[in-house]
Amino acid sequence: MSTFRIGQGFDVHRLAADRTLILCGVELQGVPGLEGHSDGDVALHALADALFGAVGCGDLGEHFPPEDPRWRDVESRVIVRRALEHVRQAGFRLANGDLTIIGERPRIAAHRRALREALAQILEVEVGAVSVKATTTDGLGFAGRGEGLAALAVVLVEEDSRDD
Numbered sequence: 001m002s003t004f005r006i007g008q009g010f011d012v013h014r015l016a017a018d019r020t021l022i023l024c025g026v027e028l029q030g031v032p033g034l035e036g037h038s039d040g041d042v043a044l045h046a047l048a049d050a051l052f053g054a055v056g057c058g059d060l061g062e063h064f065p066p067e068d069p070r071w072r073d074v075e076s077r078v079i080v081r082r083a084l085e086h087v088r089q090a091g092f093r094l095a096n097g098d099l100t101i102i103g104e105r106p107r108i109a110a111h112r113r114a115l116r117e118a119l120a121q122i123l124e125v126e127v128g129a130v131s132v133k134a135t136t137t138d139g140l141g142f143a144g145r146g147e148g149l150a151a152l153a154v155v156l157v158e159e160d161s162r163d164d
């Protein structure tokens, strides 16, 4: 019998015209980037929070305090790797992850393959174990006005019975 846990994460970043947009560790050209003390990767931040949540291990702000200069401009893949390490230390491994990016731009469909492959690489799982979806808010709210991007993440982790 396997033991499973789920975790969910949510994050929002304000758009910043002078920054490069980075989602799932991938640079996307031609659209505004995101503010943030790190690289502003809203998708990876939501994912890291989901990983921390799945094993009841605090949250992103606790592990990477925004006021801590060590994390200034840190690549968010480092944050996700750290969260994954907590999952492993708790005796679990990632079964699958599902991301939803919420905003008017960019059109995620054109980048979905690249984003999924990048995620799979960061998480060290098969591409089939990660999903990247996108939605708009029908023009409503901060996302609809193009003021920011939001991301939702859900992960399932499975007790790791391997001895290694």
Ligand SMILES: [Zn+2]
Binding pocket: 011, 012, 013, 036, 040, 041, 042, 045, 046
């Ligand atoms: Zn964030």
